[in-house]
Amino acid sequence: MKLFTAILLSTILGYLLLFFGAFVGGLLAFGIVLGVLIRGLMLLDDIHKIITGKKPKKSALDEYLEERNRKEKAANFKM
Secondary structure, three states, rough: OOOHHHHHHHHHHHHHHOOOHHHHHHHHHHHHHHHHHHHHHHHHHHHHHHHOOOOOOHHHHHHHHHHHHHHHHHHHHEE
């Protein structure tokens, strides 16, 4: 079902890009394809780091959430 939805949405996006004209539609399509490829390479790099044992660095948000959870647990424990 997800594959069918992706095909349907891609078809609709293709028709919308055709309405913008060849130049603008081509630029938008190129940007979408390039963005997907770059994101895919980033995800493959993260998977490679996990498999080889080198975990990717945590983001500042992940570190903040872990610290907040530790503080909340410590506050609940004191009660």
